[in-house]
Amino acid sequence: MNENEIQLKVQALVDGELTGREAEALQQRINDDAKLQHLHAKLTQMRGLIADSELPRPLPESRDFYWNKIAETIEHEKRAGERAAPPKPVSRWLLRWLAPVAGVSALVLLLTLQQPTAPDLGITLNSDHELEMSDDEIDVMTYNSDDDSMSIVWLDYSMDIQRDYMELWLD
């Protein structure tokens, strides 16, 4: 036995954990060793101090009844948990389908709300008006006067009509 093991044995002796023969053998060894005597004395003293300063905690009822009460409480909570856990088959089915549907609906609503809205240019185009572009690269702005007396289509398309007109006139 090395020194550390002997120290642990002394500790066990002080705590009353050793059997009679083992305790006798160790006690004999302690009696022959001044160092072990000193350690035993210190540990015994320490144990006495702890035991003296520890507050007594008497149980409110008998030990058996106390532990029985704890066991009953654990059993009761376990049963309550089992009753609440499994939902009815219909509600489980509904939950399984409604949860994704609700999620998708919320996503669609969010995306719809986030759709970029067309800038309000103060343009009112009557349903009677139809505009068809043959070139998607040409930007167009439309305007309709309040009294519907004039509708304008402004094209982002440049034409040198003065020169065109002159050429037509000269032809």
Place this chain on the structure above:
Amino acid sequence: MVLLLFAGGGLASVQADSLTVNARLVLGTSKEKQGSKKVSESIRKRLAKVFKWMHYHQLSSKKLTIDDSKTVTSKLSKNASIKVTNQKNGKVSVSLFSGGKMLLQKTQTLRSGQYMVLAGKSTGDSAWFIVLSKSN
């Protein structure tokens, strides 16, 4: 005599179904151009109310008489031309071409006193306008 009356009635009905449209090519500028023909005051006021240009010069004007469901093509400048279709009940369809390429088609009911305007930027600080109106 009865035949003549019938013939006259038929002619009247054909004339009633046809539509006459005035198409004008207009140049809008910031500065006045001497010697150019100005658009009518009614058109000038309407355009100046919307656009920044204060002077509007009429480069060409065409009167197009179009029968029901018929189409008439008119060249307004060297490159710009229009195709106007009478779609009955005062509804007209106007296609704008530039250099033979169709740019757009606008369809609407054109009543007396109403103007359909197709417009865009021109050289310098100017703009082109094609002003269409129903002729009385």
